[in-house]
Amino acid sequence: MISPLVGVLAVQGDVREHVRALEEAGARAIGVRRPEEISQLDGLVLPGGESTTIDKLLRTFDLQQPLRERIADGLPVYGSCAGMILLADQVKDGRPDQQTLGGLDVTVRRNAFGRQVDSFETDLEMTGIEGGPVHAVFIRAPWVEAIGPDVRVLATVPDGPAAGRVVAVQQGALLATSFHPEVTGDHRIHRYFVTQTLRT
Numbered sequence: 001m002i003s004p005l006v007g008v009l010a011v012q013g014d015v016r017e018h019v020r021a022l023e024e025a026g027a028r029a030i031g032v033r034r035p036e037e038i039s040q041l042d043g044l045v046l047p048g049g050e051s052t053t054i055d056k057l058l059r060t061f062d063l064q065q066p067l068r069e070r071i072a073d074g075l076p077v078y079g080s081c082a083g084m085i086l087l088a089d090q091v092k093d094g095r096p097d098q099q100t101l102g103g104l105d106v107t108v109r110r111n112a113f114g115r116q117v118d119s120f121e122t123d124l125e126m127t128g129i130e131g132g133p134v135h136a137v138f139i140r141a142p143w144v145e146a147i148g149p150d151v152r153v154l155a156t157v158p159d160g161p162a163a164g165r166v167v168a169v170q171q172g173a174l175l176a177t178s179f180h181p182e183v184t185g186d187h188r189i190h191r192y193f194v195t196q197t198l199r200t
């Protein structure tokens with residue numbers, strides 16, 4: 001079986017960690033920063049970083065339109081943190097001129113966990129991920145505030161001040177987490193995503 005080719009958007013953010021995690025999950029992984037690199041992909045990861053910066057660079061590098069087209073065509077995409085914001089149709093607390101790629105029928109709130117708990121870690125159960133809880137690392141993370149009818153909630157914060165907040169969702173080929181599995185050495189979410197790229 002030929003392993004799928006999964007791109008990691010490489011304009012800003014923690015690209016290398018995702019490339020490594022995807023390779024360990026059985027994919028061929030490449031950094032993507034040019035429009036002509038998009039058509040060959042079987043899947044794409046939008047990494048964490050700063051969504052306003054990534055948005056600007058997507059437009060500068062003429063990547064926004066081709067990416068929107070491939071997302072509309074059903075390209076499997078996994079967005080983590082800033083990547084979740086980029087996939088969301090609606091953003092609260094974004095910059096006034098902030099745009100997204102969209103496709104995921106959700107409203108996310110940027111930097112939602114507030115200043116006191118900018119960054120935190122917790123263990124959570126995630127639908128579709130077997131073998132026990134996932135260690136979730138949140139870094140100035142968004143959460144999901146509203147979801148459309150076709151969106152499945154895969155994980156919520158189990159306890160603490162943000163208990164019940166939605167932090168992992170899926171809609172068809174689009175997967176998004178508020179947290180960063182690429183920094184934990186646990187590649188089950190990347191494996192889950194790579195499996196999704198084989199289905200389409």
Ligand SMILES: NC(=O)CC[C@H](N)C(=O)O
Nearest residue numbers: 048049050051081082140
């Ligand atoms: N770790 C992250 O990706 C942080 C996301 C960042 N706060 C943003 O709004 O884009």
